[in-house]
Amino acid sequence: MFRAVTDEAKELTINSSRKELYGTSEPATRVTPRLGEEPCASWFMSDRVGNNGHLMNVIVCVKQIPDPAAPGALDAGTNTLKRDGKLVIDDSDMYGVEMALQLVDAAGGGEVNLVSMAPNSETSGMRTALAMGAAKGVLVSDPALQGSDALTTAKILAAAVQKLGGADLIIAATESSDGYTGTVPEQMAEVLGLPSVTFAKKVSVDSGTLKVDRQTESGYDEVSCPMPAVISVTAGVVEPRYPSFKGIMAAKNKPIEEVKASDLGVTPVGWEGAGQKISGVAQAEARQAGEIIEDDGEAFGKIVGFLENLKVI
Amino acid sequence: MALNNIWVFAQAANGAPTSATLELLTKARSLSSNVTAFMGGDGNSIAATLGEYGATKVYSVDHGSNLPGVAIASAMKSVIDGGDKPDLIMFPQNYEGRDTMSRLSVKLNKTVITNNIDIADSGDGVTTVTPIFGGNTLVSTTFTGEGPFLAAFRPKSFAPEASGGGAAAVTAVQVPDLGATGGAKVLAVHVEETTGPKLDEADVVVSGGRGLGESDKYVLVEDLAKILKGAPGASRAIVDAGWVPYSYQVGQTGKVVKPSVYIAAGISGATQHMVGMKGSKNIIAINKDKEAPIFGIADLGIVGDVHKVLPKLIEALKSR
Numbered sequence: 001m002f003r004a005v006t007d008e009a010k011e012l013t014i015n016s017s018r019k020e021l022y023g024t025s026e027p028a029t030r031v032t033p034r035l036g037e038e039p040c041a042s043w044f045m046s047d048r049v050g051n052n053g054h055l056m057n058v059i060v061c062v063k064q065i066p067d068p069a070a071p072g073a074l075d076a077g078t079n080t081l082k083r084d085g086k087l088v089i090d091d092s093d094m095y096g097v098e099m100a101l102q103l104v105d106a107a108g109g110g111e112v113n114l115v116s117m118a119p120n121s122e123t124s125g126m127r128t129a130l131a132m133g134a135a136k137g138v139l140v141s142d143p144a145l146q147g148s149d150a151l152t153t154a155k156i157l158a159a160a161v162q163k164l165g166g167a168d169l170i171i172a173a174t175e176s177s178d179g180y181t182g183t184v185p186e187q188m189a190e191v192l193g194l195p196s197v198t199f200a201k202k203v204s205v206d207s208g209t210l211k212v213d214r215q216t217e218s219g220y221d222e223v224s225c226p227m228p229a230v231i232s233v234t235a236g237v238v239e240p241r242y243p244s245f246k247g248i249m250a251a252k253n254k255p256i257e258e259v260k261a262s263d264l265g266v267t268p269v270g271w272e273g274a275g276q277k278i279s280g281v282a283q284a285e286a287r288q289a290g291e292i293i294e295d296d297g298e299a300f301g302k303i304v305g306f307l308e309n310l311k312v313i
Numbered sequence: 314m315a316l317n318n319i320w321v322f323a324q325a326a327n328g329a330p331t332s333a334t335l336e337l338l339t340k341a342r343s344l345s346s347n348v349t350a351f352m353g354g355d356g357n358s359i360a361a362t363l364g365e366y367g368a369t370k371v372y373s374v375d376h377g378s379n380l381p382g383v384a385i386a387s388a389m390k391s392v393i394d395g396g397d398k399p400d401l402i403m404f405p406q407n408y409e410g411r412d413t414m415s416r417l418s419v420k421l422n423k424t425v426i427t428n429n430i431d432i433a434d435s436g437d438g439v440t441t442v443t444p445i446f447g448g449n450t451l452v453s454t455t456f457t458g459e460g461p462f463l464a465a466f467r468p469k470s471f472a473p474e475a476s477g478g479g480a481a482a483v484t485a486v487q488v489p490d491l492g493a494t495g496g497a498k499v500l501a502v503h504v505e506e507t508t509g510p511k512l513d514e515a516d517v518v519v520s521g522g523r524g525l526g527e528s529d530k531y532v533l534v535e536d537l538a539k540i541l542k543g544a545p546g547a548s549r550a551i552v553d554a555g556w557v558p559y560s561y562q563v564g565q566t567g568k569v570v571k572p573s574v575y576i577a578a579g580i581s582g583a584t585q586h587m588v589g590m591k592g593s594k595n596i597i598a599i600n601k602d603k604e605a606p607i608f609g610i611a612d613l614g615i616v617g618d619v620h621k622v623l624p625k626l627i628e629a630l631k632s633r
Contacts, residue, residue, distance in 0.1 A: 008480055016601060037619040072446050079452070107495055109405040149424045154415075177585075180565060181427050186382065186415030195496030197380065198412055201559070212497075214380075215327070215559055216408060223380065225497035237554035275424030280453035281439055287591060287610040292603070295617025304577075308612045310595060312541060313630065 016051035054299050056107035058100035060134065061172040061185070064118040064125030066284030068177055074153050079278040080147060081178055087118060092173035094240035097129045099203060100171050102238060107205065111135045113167070114256075115160035117145065117153060117223070123256050130251035131243030133206070138163050142260040147271035152181075154187030161192065163216040163257075170230045174199055189230035196230040197223050201237055316434050320399040321386075322353035323363060323371070330514075333405035335366045335473035337466060341474060342367030344434055349399070351389060353409070356483040366473065371483040375391045375441045376500045378404045379488065382412025387494075388486045389413070390420045393461070400460040401439065403432075403499055406516050414463050416494075426454050427465040448526050448591055449583035467512065468489075468569045469592065505558050510544050512561065515561040516565045517543030518530075520563050520590070521551060524579020524600055524619055526560045528556035533623040534578055546570065549582045564589035579619040582607030599623070 046203040064087040066072065073082045097112070103155075114137030116126050121141045130137065138160045145156070161170055170192075175182035189196035201220060202213035210225040215234055243251070261269045271277065293299055307313045319341045323334045330338075334350070349370040349371055350356070350363045355374030363371055372392060393399070402417070402488060404410035418425045431442040438455040441464050446465045453467065456462040467632070497609035519541065521534035531551070538545040546568070547561040563570055564586040575593035580586060582598070582605055591610055598611035599622050608614040615622055 009428075014601075027587045048368065074450070141379065150328055150423055150427075151422070154419070175508045175566065181416040181419065181583050182411050183425050183427060186412050187419050190383075190386075190419035190494065193493055195413075195494055195552050196383070197497050198382070204555070206454060216502075218560065219503040221503070222501040223497050223499055229496065234542045234559070235549070236555060275458055276426055276456055279455040282453070284444060284448055284451050286449070289609050289610035292608050292611070292614035292616065295605075295615050297620055297621070297625075299615045299617055300622050300629055302615065303622075303626055304595060304615060304629050307541070307574065310574060313633065 009166070010101065040043070056104050056110035056169070057113070058104055058165040058169045058171060059113050059115055059164055059167040060096045060100045060129065061138070061157055061170070061188075062093045062097070062116045062123050062126055062129050063112050063173075063176045063178075064088065064116060065090045065178040066174060072178070074281060078147065087125055089128040090137055090173065090177050092175070092177055092235055093125075093129070094132075095235055095237050096171040097132050097134060098238045098240040099233055101133045101171065101241075103205060110168075113137060114165050114223050115157050115164065117156050118159075119143070119146065121258060126188045126256055127248075127251045128243060130254045130256075132241055132246060134254075136255045137257070139256050140257045140261065140264065141258055141263075142269075144261055146271050147274055147275040149276055150183045150267050151275070152266070152269050155191055156182045156261060156264060156269070157184065157267045158188045158191040160259070161188070163259065163264065166228065168227045168255045168295070170228070172230070172232050173207050174201040174232045174234055185230055185232035186236065192230070194228055194230050194293075195225050196232075197225050198232045199213075200231045200233045201209040202232065203231065203237065219310050237287055315436075316345045316400045318347050318397070318399045318401075320349045320351050320389075320402040321368065322402065322404040323350035323359075323368070323403065323411060324407075325352065325354055326407065328358060328441070330362050330366070331405070332473060333407065333466075333468050334363075336469065336471040337403045337405060338368055339474050339476075340367040340432065340466075340471040341395075341401075344401070344432070349397075350481065351385070351392075351402075353385050356485075360483050361480040363476045365475045365588065367476050368481040369478070369483045371479055372486045373483055374486050376488055378411065378500075379491065380499065381409045383491060383494050383497075384488045385409075385413045385414050386420060387489045387491055388417030389417055391489050392448075392486055393421070393578040398461065401432075401462045404465040406465045410465055413587065418463055421461060421463075423461060424456070425463045425465065426456070429464055429466045430470040432464060432466070436581050444523055444588065447587045452557055462464060466527065471573055495619035507560065508527070509539065510542070512544040512546055512563070513568045513570055514522050515570070516572050517541040517574045518546050518563070518570050519543055519578065519588070519595070519621075520546035521550065521578050522548035522580030522586075523550045523554075524581070525551070525619070526579075528554070531556055531619065533619070533627065537578075537623060537630075538565055541571070541574070541626060543574075548583070548586050550583075550608065554572060560594050566605045577607050577611070578623060580607055582609070593631055 172185040199215040350368040519538040
């Protein structure tokens with residue numbers, strides 16, 4: 001299943017002078033513990049080859065969502081978000097993919113791999129990430145997963161991470177743009193028994209330790225964290241690259257392994273495992289639009305009058 | 314099922330409970346007479362206020378240099394294992410609330426329902442209300458199975474109101490051994506200085522968006538906010554672009570504001586943004602694109618160029 005690191009790493013590097021650093025080792029076979037066993041981080045570390053110049057393997061969680069430009073709709077039967085149309089990569093995940101590619105590049109080698117959970121064997125969003133430079137992915141697609149809550153999603157993605165043999169670092173966005181529950185990265189960390197730093201707005205690796213500026217209500221915290229670890233990154237943490245034509249062509253042939261929930265040993269899933277049910281959907285009271293005027297150069301006066309009426313000025 | 318025992322994830326800032334904490338305590342005591350505040354840091358200094366808003370008991374956890382979420386979740390689990398089992402834990406929809414409820418949900422194998430604006434106990438089910446599609450649609454979700462139910466609430470969902478209760482009794486809870494999960498440590502804390510009223514408390518908010526064109530035009534927004542004794546805010550787009558710090562962001566992933574007047578300058582009105590400001594009493598929008606969604610909720614909409622309208626407005630207000 002794993003291809004040699006050399007093939008992938010060359011594709012994702014921007015700096016071709018680094019190429020000679022690659023090709024020294026292939027990921028060792030890693031031991032994958034079953035879910036529910038005592039959390040233990042050591043199995044993640046088995047192919048680390050020291051702090052200097054070791055390969056850095058990163059797994060990015062990629063969500064494929066309905067086009068955010070199109071108006072969202074609920075399925076009348078299930079009251080869940082309709083996901084039967086074409087799906088695209090969640091913009092929020094582009095930052096994680098870019099961050100992963102940059103960290104691997106800075107480490108001098110390694111692989112960026114993907115995990116995703118989506119209906120209907122959807123891979124178009126994953127292909128975007130592969131075109132940016134990721135090497136391969138695991139897609140969990142299974143009708144049984146419909147209605148799954150965030151906790152089940154986290155268990156599924158954690159199991160997919162294990163299926164890939166783990167990584168030094170797992171990156172997710174802080175929340176998806178369609179469901180925005182916002183708990184999956186931290187839940188994955190707990191399932192995997194790993195430390196985590198959420199809301200990372202700046203990330204670097206120093207001697208095998210993550211240095212993260214973590215967003216807070218009033219500013220940010222400087223946080224250090226050993227790897228393996230899970231981080232969630234804010235939008236804007238890096239500038240995502242545009243996939244090159246070569247990258248897009250190469251992505252068509254990169255492997256995506258599709259599995260079912262049962263292949264990963266996660267039960268129960270879907271509504272059965274959700275711990276919640278949709279009990280009603282209602283329209284909120286709509287806010288009415290007021291007066292709309294075209295600026296003729298004097299519209300500022302309208303605002304002054306409006307503020308006067310409200311006694312704000 | 315009856316909610317006999319409710320916990321509220323409590324937080325303090327500048328020596329006082331946060332407004333989100335007081336909002337949740339107020340709601341919690343309308344659902345149960347047995348309300349516990351569970352907080353990181355020293356509970357003794359704010360036990361009186363927590364009691365005044367309905368907490369009868371406080372658990373406090375000194376999490377040291379650990380990130381709060383993983384440490385407080387482990388402490389919660391140890392108290393639950395020790396026999397004090399809540400039926401519902403209410404979290405604020407913010408960084409630490411999200412982290413804590415996420416860790417705890419795995420430890421307890423319980424679902425989480427986030428982004429709520431209300432909760433009710435009908436006797437045969439506990440149901441939360443979540444706005445979706447920018448707040449156009451309200452989804453009711455009912456917990457199934459046994460508690461503890463874990464729910465997070467958006468800021469300003471409930472109006473805080475003191476009940477006149479006495480100081481709550483404080484019990485210190487130790488952080489259990491976190492093993493590998495406790496690897497992340499806070500090395501330094503940075504506070505971004507702000508002047509003027511706080512964004513989420515200001516009576517007037519002036520926000521800027523990508524329509525400003527470039528970062529040095531944001532000063533127009535700051536000037537107008539200052540004249541109106543308000544706070545400057547921003548759309549996610551210009552925060553992501555690095556024009557202003559995250560603490561300025563209004564919206565789904567930023568601050569929720571409900572000022573008397575909200576002025577949106579060069580903001581088109583993405584769902585992300587509207588969720589954070591559509592509760593404002595009066596909304597003024599200035600945008601070049603007359604099709605911009607923001608005009609759908611504005612009380613006064615000016616179709617025009619912010620670079621022309623704002624300087625004239627600022628000049629007119631200055632000369633008064």
